[in-house]
Amino acid sequence: MFQSLMHYGSYALAFYALYVVAGSLAFGYYIWRRVYSAPQAKPVPVARSLRDTDSHLG
Secondary structure, three states, X not given: OHHHHHHHXXXXXXXXXXXXXXXXXXXXXXXXXXXXXXXXXXXXXXXXOOOOOOOOOO
């Protein structure tokens, strides 16, 4: 009986370790996506003013 408990316990421990590793990888992937896949700020075109005070044309 003790051997069967140890046998099934080792399987349970292996599956729990796999569960923890898979969960940590999934969480790390989620964080990586949230940090590095954030939408980039789009550049706003700057309109040139014809009445620029720095201009020496007028």
